[in-house]
Amino acid sequence: MIQGRVWKFGSDINTDLILPTPVIFKPPEEQPRWVFSANRPGWAQGVQPGDVIVAARNFGTGSGRPAARVLKDLGIACVVAESINGLFFRNCVNYALPALECAGIHDAFDELDVAEIDFERATVRNRRTGRALAGRPWPLSLRRILEAGGLLALLRTEGYLGPVVESGTVGTAPMAGP
Amino acid sequence: MGLTMAEKILARAAGRARVEPGEIVTVEVGKAVLIDLSFVPTSFLRSEILRVKDPERVVIVFDHIVPARDVQSAEALKIGREVATRLGIRRFHDVGPDQGICHQIIADYGYAVPGTVLVCPDSHTCSAGAFNCAARGVGGPEAVYAACTGQTWFRVAPTIRYLLEGAPRFAVSAKDIFLHIAGTWGDHVNTNVEFTGPYAAAMTLDARRTLTTMCAEISAEFALFEADDKTIAHVRARTSEAFEPVAPDPDARYEDVRTIDVGAIDPMVALPDTVVRNTRPVAEVGDVAIHQAFVGSCANGTLDDLAMAARVVKGRRVAPGVRFIVTPGSQAIYLEALRRGLVRTLTESGAIVTSSTCGACAGLHLGALAAGEVCVTASTRNFKGRMGSPDAKVFIASPATVAASAVRGRIVDPRELLRRKRPARARSASAP
């Protein structure tokens, strides 16, 4: 069971807001603090591990960049939205970030309500109001990728990928910004 | 009940007679295309690819950060080159004459094979649907998975069919038709789109690709055209692979069928930050002064687009204080634009013609915006911060509108400039 404070977002929240382009080139451990720096400066600093994002339509629209990974690294336990962009959803599967499509979710929560999520059954309950909604559950094949810790972990286990290279060796392009 | 184009391709790739919307299917991947960002260690792949299923079905294209924009990019490109050599990947598009933006390369080299599945990390991969190919951006890990195993999965989506009828007004292009769709119907999340009808058949392959590429902006899954003689001739000339296109069954099941009279559409503009329900005719945008104009990207870096931009600026000057940047979709297009005198016309007008790269489209290099600046762009995306500072404003329009705006220094309807030049066009039409 996932239980977390809810942060609310509207429709069409895009990947460039989640992970701004210049941040893609920063060391992965520095990336999470830039999430939503253009539209909600300071927000990432207030997120606690286990928090949940509740959004309206078309969450994660945009590019193939690892926006799901950076939300996971920030500590987001689950994204629940009226609808989720197909590419972003696939990245959620592959980076092992629970994400549910759930009709009516946006109106069922206020900011900082607590969501109780049974991910396997895809049910989401608002602890304050008691209201429960049913989302679209993940099929077993996708849950397996999540449980394996994501697709890259799976590829490593199956011998397609070598070990993780430590990020100390990766670049640190300068970035202007907030 | 019949099948849509996407359903037919997925069924075939899954080795099944039919598939139903809602189910998850595992499919054979015809081509897995990796890009330079695949090798940027901070992006996702902090490990080596040890083996791939079939190097002949893997393509590597360098596009986002070429020529290397900094040392980090240079290191990533170096890793990519090493991977291509070690895994024996012959279809490798490094900086040089066969380099370009991946979706343009996929089109130009016949990697988009009708009736097959193609995947790539990049979101605009739906572009290849113009060639009757079920193509989809799948993100970094999945593209590597597809290269390694030769397979991927899709959730079969319902389909919306667009019937394009009529003939477009003067100076109205595929980009305007897309902006009309995005403004009228908004997002198409978890939905395929099919484009059919008399105008779909009349469109050039370049124009079809503009339309399918832009479908990433409305979160469509697959965006497909039928394969006609134009498509088949194009692909046959570029690949020895046998292929079998798909057409929708007459009794295919659609979530909606929408008829568009393309003759009723005026030049359109998307206002800053999104195209979704955020577009209007140029005439309704008001007086918007610009600092930068851009024609390029996987959607609008085609020869059609460069020719249109050149036609608009021919014999005119880019307005003082405006940077007009033009980026061909591939080096082959650059070369052809040189041959046709388009590069010269553009450069004489004051435009900058760059090498082929994603560059300005994603604010990566060659044309990022400062805070407070305004850009009108014939590229794909205008999210906040997309082309540089989050405090810049980015409007999206067609190449004709962008070029006309570059000349005027404000966003204008291109017909205002083009109409006055009709005699000149008649002369240039007879030139070789």
Ligand code: SF4
């Ligand atoms: S041109 Fe722009 S939209 Fe197209 S692949 Fe490159 S960055 Fe993405």
